[in-house]
Amino acid sequence: MTRPPAVVLVVEDETLILLDTVDCIEHLGHVAVPAIDARRALELLKRRPDITHLFTDVNLRCDIDGIELAAAVQAHWPHISILITSGHMLPATARLASDIPFLPKPYTAEQIQAWLE
Amino acid sequence: MADTRVLFLEGGGEMGALMRSHDWSATPLGSPDTWPQSLRVTIRLMLNSQHPMFIWWGPELIQFYNDAYRQTMGPAMHPKALGARGRETWEDIWPIIGPQIELVMSGGGATWNVEQLVPINRDGEPENVWWTYGYSPIDLDGEIGGVLVVCNDVTEQHLRTEAYKNETLRIARQFEEAPGFIAMLSGPDHIFQSANAAYRQLVGLRDVVGKSVREAVPEAVDQGFVELLDKVYTTGQPFVGRRTLIRLQPDHDSPPEDHYLDFIYQAVHEPNGTISGIFVEGQDVTEHVLAEQRLELVNRELQHRVKNTLATVQAIATQTLRSVADDEVMKTLTQRIVALSRAHDALIQHNWTSADIVRIVESAIDNFGMRERFTVTGPSLELGPNATLSLAMILHELFTNAIKYGALSAETGWITLCWEIEGKSAGDELVLQWLEEGGPEVVRPEGGGGFGSKLVNMGLDGTGEVLQSYDPSGLRVEMRAPVAALLRS
Numbered sequence: 001m002t003r004p005p006a007v008v009l010v011v012e013d014e015t016l017i018l019l020d021t022v023d024c025i026e027h028l029g030h031v032a033v034p035a036i037d038a039r040r041a042l043e044l045l046k047r048r049p050d051i052t053h054l055f056t057d058v059n060l061r062c063d064i065d066g067i068e069l070a071a072a073v074q075a076h077w078p079h080i081s082i083l084i085t086s087g088h089m090l091p092a093t094a095r096l097a098s099d100i101p102f103l104p105k106p107y108t109a110e111q112i113q114a115w116l117e
Numbered sequence: 118m119a120d121t122r123v124l125f126l127e128g129g130g131e132m133g134a135l136m137r138s139h140d141w142s143a144t145p146l147g148s149p150d151t152w153p154q155s156l157r158v159t160i161r162l163m164l165n166s167q168h169p170m171f172i173w174w175g176p177e178l179i180q181f182y183n184d185a186y187r188q189t190m191g192p193a194m195h196p197k198a199l200g201a202r203g204r205e206t207w208e209d210i211w212p213i214i215g216p217q218i219e220l221v222m223s224g225g226g227a228t229w230n231v232e233q234l235v236p237i238n239r240d241g242e243p244e245n246v247w248w249t250y251g252y253s254p255i256d257l258d259g260e261i262g263g264v265l266v267v268c269n270d271v272t273e274q275h276l277r278t279e280a281y282k283n284e285t286l287r288i289a290r291q292f293e294e295a296p297g298f299i300a301m302l303s304g305p306d307h308i309f310q311s312a313n314a315a316y317r318q319l320v321g322l323r324d325v326v327g328k329s330v331r332e333a334v335p336e337a338v339d340q341g342f343v344e345l346l347d348k349v350y351t352t353g354q355p356f357v358g359r360r361t362l363i364r365l366q367p368d369h370d371s372p373p374e375d376h377y378l379d380f381i382y383q384a385v386h387e388p389n390g391t392i393s394g395i396f397v398e399g400q401d402v403t404e405h406v407l408a409e410q411r412l413e414l415v416n417r418e419l420q421h422r423v424k425n426t427l428a429t430v431q432a433i434a435t436q437t438l439r440s441v442a443d444d445e446v447m448k449t450l451t452q453r454i455v456a457l458s459r460a461h462d463a464l465i466q467h468n469w470t471s472a473d474i475v476r477i478v479e480s481a482i483d484n485f486g487m488r489e490r491f492t493v494t495g496p497s498l499e500l501g502p503n504a505t506l507s508l509a510m511i512l513h514e515l516f517t518n519a520i521k522y523g524a525l526s527a528e529t530g531w532i533t534l535c536w537e538i539e540g541k542s543a544g545d546e547l548v549l550q551w552l553e554e555g556g557p558e559v560v561r562p563e564g565g566g567g568f569g570s571k572l573v574n575m576g577l578d579g580t581g582e583v584l585q586s587y588d589p590s591g592l593r594v595e596m597r598a599p600v601a602a603l604l605r606s
Contacts, residue, residue, distance in 0.1 A: 014425060020432030023439065059421070087424035088417060106428035106458050108451040 006030040006116050007048070009080075011041045011056035011069065017105075021055065024109045030116060038064035045077060052079075053116065057105075058086040070100055083115050123149045125157040129164025130184040132199075136164070139200050145177050155256050159265055169270070172255070173218060174263035178203030189246070189270045191239025209243065210235055221252045221264045228252045232275050247275035298401065301385070302330065303394035307346050309333060310394065319376065319401055321367025336366050336373075346395055349382040353392055356382040358399070360406055377406040420465045427458045453513065459484060460509030464502055471499040471604065474508065474547075478534060481512040487525060495536035498547060504603040507577055508549075514569035515551050515594065523592055524556035530591070531555055538600060545600040547577065553591035561587040578602045 008025050010032050012018040018034050025032040033048060035041035037060050045051060054073050056066040064072075070082050087105045103111055126137050126149060142148050152160075156174055160181055163170040169186040173179070180198055187195055198206045207214055213235060217228045229251045236243050250268030254261045292299055298316035300309060307330040317325070325333040330343055337343060340363055349356050358380045366373040380399025384392045431454045435447055459480050463472035475497050482488055500508060516525075524530030536549040553559075562570065573594065576583045582597040 014429060016429050016432040016436075017425075020435055023436065027439075087421035087428065104458070104462070105424045106431045106451070106454055108455055109448065110452075 006052045007033065007050045008053040008055055008116070009033045009035060009041055009044060009048075009051045011035045011038060011054070011060065011066065013037060013057060013059070013061045017057075021112070024112060025055075025116075028109065028113050028116065037062035038066070038069040041069055042072065045073065045080075051077075052081065054080050054082045055112070055115075056082070056084055058084060058088065074100075081115075125149075125161040126164070132182065132184050132187055133164050135196055135199055136160075136181065141200065144179055144200055145175065146179055153257055153262065155258075155262055159255050159263075163265070169268050171266035171268065172263055173203045173266070174255070178218065178264075180206060186268070189237075189239075193238050193240055209238060217252055218264055221254050222261050224254070224261055227254065232271055232278075245272070246270055247272045296400075298380075298397070298399055300325070300397040301394060302346065302397060303385075305347075305350055306331070307343070307350070307395060315401075316397075320365060321371065321374075323367055334365070336364060340364065346382060349384050349395055350392055353384045353386070355384065358382075360402060375403070376401055377403045416465060420461070423461055424458055427454055427461075430454065449517070452517065453510070456481070456484070456509055456513035457506065460506045463509070464505055471501055472505040474498045474500055474536065477505060477508050478512065481509060481516060484513075485516050485520070485525075490525060490531045492531065492533045493535070495534075495549075496538065498536075498538065498600065498603075500603050501605055503579075504577055504598070507575070507579070511573050511577070511596075514572050518569060519553055519556070519592075522557070523559070524553035527556045529555045541599075543599065547596075547598050547600050547603060549577070549596045551592070551594040553593070556591055558589050559587045559592055 006025075008030055010018060010021050010025065012021060012034075013036055015036070018036065022032040022034050033044055033051060035044055038056075039062055041054075041056070042064075054070065056069055058066040060066055060069075066084055066086070070084060073080050073082060082100050083103055084100055085103045085105055085107060101115065103115070123137070126133060129136065146152060156172075159172060163172060163181065163183050166183060167185050169189060170183050171186050172181040174181070180201055180203060182190075182199070190198065194206065203218065204211060204215070221227060231249050232247050233250070234245060235248050236245050238244070247270075248268050249271050250266060253265045253267070255263040255265050257263070292311075293313045295313055296315060298313065298319050300312040300316045302308060303310050309325040309328055309330070312320075312325050317323070320334055323333060330346060331338055334342075342363065345356050348354075358378060361378050361380065363376050363378055364373045365376060378399050379402050380397065383396040383398070385394040385396050387393050431451055434450055434454070438447060438450070460472075460477065463476045463480055464470075466472065466476070474495065477500070478493060478495075482491055482493070519525040519530075519532060524532050531554055533550070533552040533554070535552075536547060539546045539548055573585065574583050576596050577598040580598065580602075584593075584595040586593045
């Protein structure tokens with residue numbers, strides 16, 4: 001590992017997928033910070049200035065969805081790289097800022113690795 | 118040798134001859150040479166006219182008529198009506214004509230009737246006949262001596278007019294009851310000439326006839342509909358609207374209603390080519406559009422569920438295997454699940470019923486991202502859901518294999534992926550070929566092969582129509598399947 005490990009905030013409301021994604025990120029040698037919804041994610045963002053990446057689902061069973069969370073992160077923590085995922089092929093593309101990459105579900109470890117490096 | 122006193126009976130065809138041979142002395146009139154001058158003048162005029170004419174003379178209403186009138190009578194009437202008394206001949210219809218004759222005879226003037234139904238007994242059966250006729254007085258020394266009838270049998274014309282009226286009414290009723298909305302607009306201000314029930318229903322039962330579109334449906338102005346009408350009126354080019362949204366508000370108190378319309382504005386041309394108005398016809402397809410939108414929503418939700426479920430299955434599988442399997446196995450598993458998921462993306466485009474082979478192939482190539490090393494040719498062809506999943510998974514295995522061992526493992530290798538449809542007596546057959554070239558020398562794998570090789574050997578429709586040849590210059594795979602089976606499966 002030539003660079004310091006990334007610290008990835010993973011926001012996903014399906015626990016099994018959250019668990020596996022966290023596992024996958026750690027397996028790649030990075031640090032994963034799990035959050036089950038956007039409210040918890042925002043609290044973690046305030047407490048953890050070391051977070052470098054945000055990996056979020058769109059539908060989050062919460063009043064804030066992944067796209068709104070991404071917008072908040074772009075506004076307040078512009079240094080954080082963002083990747084949005086969803087089971088929808090084109091998740092409300094109109095609302096998705098064009099500079100945020102999108103990864104359809106299900107995804108592979110290689111795809112996460114490619115984004116982090 | 119003609120008696121000069123009865124010269125007035127000369128000519129007149131069949132009726133003239135009958136008049137001359139009739140024994141008038143047996144009638145109250147007596148011999149023709151004794152008839153008064155005014156009767157003679159009228160009879161001569163009648164016998165020599167091509168117009169149907171008839172005379173009642175004297176208090177007994179003794180009858181005379183000409184050849185043209187005779188055409189309207191059957192054997193039940195003619196010839197016995199000649200010289201007979203009016204009341205006896207016309208007993209059946211006396212209630213109709215009696216008072217009219219009485220009116221004229223009593224000096225009350227003349228009568229005129231247009232297209233009047235006067236049933237007559239031509240062939241022994243009463244028959245409906247329409248007449249246009251007038252009764253006029255014939256002078257006799259300053260008194261009224263008789264009645265001259267000038268008439269026309271207008272039954273044919275009457276029936277034609279009636280049929281036309283009925284047809285017009287029928288068309289008007291069809292127009293009114295048509296399920297689609299119909300309106301006729303006239304002039305450059307688009308004044309409603311008519312609007313059927315469906316149209317009035319659409320605009321909220323507003324009274325539109327006689328008003329301009331601008332007055333009757335003011336909310337249509339800002340939505341561009343009057344502008345469209347103006348354009349059709351000036352150019353004569355029809356306008357066809359498909360699934361066009363219009364917001365209608367019958368009055369200020371009611372909430373606006375959104376309608377989706379399929380409609381046409383068609384210019385109405387006069388015989389001289391000028392445009393006099395616009396014919397409006399269409400259907401309110403709001404229900405269809407909303408149903409489509411709901412279906413689209415359900416489809417998107419279903420897609421989301423399928424892909425989330427696959428992601429969850431993948432999570433369970435990797436969590437289960439992580440402690441016992443190496444990274445390569447995990448990678449193969451997750452990539453297969455992703456390939457399956459991408460095949461579903463192709464299906465969702467057609468409500469899960471089918472997918473185009475071109476799209477499946479393009480999607481697989483995009484996933485691996487080595488487009489420049491592919492030559493792809495083949496026509497569009499719809500595949501059913503099972504064939505779609507089979508093809509997507511087979512392509513995934515061939516790709517993975519090519520990257521690991523085949524043409525894509527070398528810097529210079531390339532792949533030709535082509536398919537065509539061959540006509541066979543049993544029906545069209547899809548032939549798909551995967552040809553690798555420029556890779557390392559091919560060695561036939563030992564044993565029966567793994568999942569990938571088994572999957573490829575099952576073929577496109579599971580029947581195993583597959584030829585794999587381990588040509589040293591590159592792997593060649595040819596798969597065949599009946600087109601009908603591919604669409605069904």
